[in-house]
Amino acid sequence: MEKNEILTQVKDVVSNVLKVDATEISDDSNFIFDLGADSMQSVELVAGFEEEFDIEMDQDKALEIQTIQDAVNFITEYL
């Protein structure tokens, strides 16, 4: 899967989980600082990524991900 494709899907998941307009999400958006994710939503994001990409991520490491770009890089390792 191309990185651009992963990026688009990651943004879709984030937009759905955080209820944020996709246009407000940039590649370096921070889930908490820029998009206002709370701790519950961070867990939901991990679950969303796993479902979207059909992968099972290391939960502890996944929860340390802070930005869209970090998420893309992390997910790439599982694909």
Added chain:
Amino acid sequence: MKELRQLRQENLETIFHPKSVAIVGTNNVKGTVPHDILYNILKADFNGIVYPVSPREKSIKGIKAYKYVVDIPDDVDLAILVFPSSVCHMALEQCGQKGIKSVIIISAGYKEVGEAGLKREQQLIEIARKYDMSFIGPNCLGVINTAPETRLDASFAREMPDQGNIGFLSQSGALCTAVLDYASAKHIGFSKFISFGNKADISEIDLLFYLMNDEETKVILMYLEEVSDGLALMDAAREVIEKSGKPILIIKSGRTDEGASAAASHTGSLTGADEVCDAGFEQAGIIRCDNLEEMFNRARAFAYQPPPETEKVAIITNAGGPGVLTTDAAISRGLKLAKFSEETTAILKKALPATANINNPVDVIGDARSDRYLAAIQAAFDDQDVSGVFVILTPQSMTDIDTIAADVARIAEGQTKPIYTSFMGEKDVASGIDILQRHKIPHYILPESMCDAYKAVYHFNKNVKDKVHQLPSLDNIQGELARKLMDKVKSNGRSYIPEVECIEVLGSYGLPAPQGKLATTAEEAVQIAEKIGYPVVMKVVSDDIIHKSDVKGVELNLGSADEVKDAWERIHSNALSAMPDATITGLYVIKMVKGAEEIILGIKRDPSFGPVLLFGLGGIFVEVFKDVSFGVAPLSREDAMHMLEQTKAYKILKGTRGRNPRDMDSIVDALLRLGQLAVDFPEIEELDINPLFVLDEGQGCVLGDARMILTTTE
């Protein structure tokens, strides 16, 4: 360092008196810290502009919210960060870019959670330095300023306290909420209320200096869990008390004695961290309190009433038993009962029934109503020998409790003498106590607490407030020689320095060395003994032997050449049979001192307060009797004398039961010199002088034995 202190003072002024506040990371979710902080600021009627900053919300509580702090079009004085710790540094960076200098970081997840948190905390400090910002926190409850022109409740406490003249600082946020609840029930108001959390930037010392200049604050209270820099805290406290006359009351929790048990010297094993803290606080004029009740009992006395001129009080009671209890409590705390003038007793005789006791303590009798109390209180206030009035009340069927409380409050107005009360009981006296508390009349459940509070205020005003901390100038200190000797003893990597060399070092600082010398042969020992005169003492000298008496390595009262030669053989034989591998350098031959008092002096280095001095009655049972006192070096002459006065040994040294008074000035001088040595040579980890022989008054003292432990991680 001074610049940073100045910067923090300027930024603290904005923290307490901002014209505009941004709450960065807030939200719309009730019951969460980010929400409740904003809510409290609004609820307190803050006299300024509030800017919610939230990544997601467009508005909060009807106020437009900004996505980033840099989006706010106006200047912002104070930012309160409530983001999770993982992104707080990003918010702080933006605050710096926005030109905000004053910040409160509420968020937890820093030093208190371990290494990763410590790194995050360091990051915050670096950002703050880059932009000349100062911040309180992280990991704190927040800050409250009750001044009407500001009314800032930047905390997530349940209620904003009343305005008052007590400044409260706490390292623990949770304790703050308990204190606020306690204070609310007793109508205790605060000027400033500050939870400073991890004190990563602004510390309790900065806050002490701020409250020193804060006109709203009359009394400073603090709860501390760790004293990071004891000497800095002592210096700050001295400055605050000297310049402002404000009392500082501190609860320092954690009264454990880590490290003392493993110490290699008497001083080390006797000097616990808590004793050092006690000594340091007392030297600096800080009033240490054991618990919140004691702290607020004293604080109310300081905050509500004028200080007493003398220790003489009048007790007005409607019951004999409580009067006696109060008298006992007063006398046992060093207070005195005032002696009424004839005029006062005449007034009391006229105003009170024949069965009343018109002498101090005045018993207005069980059926007394407010008129009798008022007459007695007024007479006591007017008596020149009275410096303070204690009013005791027990609830009897005819006692008009509320009226008496209201009248006590009224009569206390404008008085230059303090009045304290104890309405004894609970349910029936509750409304009366409430009246007293609302009118800022100190009330105490127990007469003992009342007397303790009076004593604390009296002692502070008489002995502490105007005390000048002046270090003495000491002559006959040969610093260069001491340095050379110290370099020499350190040269072979030893950490334990035995008697002979230790006494040489002490001698270079003007401490009186004994007459004597190291002998390496029996013949040489005899020569030395002949020269200094009999009787002599001989002691084994070996780097391997710390406790000489344990190996029978000391012989006293040797009166001839033959005794010296015999002792030479015995000491060698004893030492080598106890420690066959020990290398014996020789024997130390010194003049025997007779008829002197033996005391111990010592140095121990405390991780927080630095060099600590010990004084006590000496001898081999010093650790059994533990009649010792402590002081943080360098000492003033008064500090050193106070160390002596604190022990039971003081009475012995003063001369008791026909014994001559000893030369206490020489002990004070020895303590001052030892303190200077400890300050000048931080490599001295522990030092024992045991014994120091103290001769009769005017004849000085002589070092008996000494040893030193140097730090191995210089």
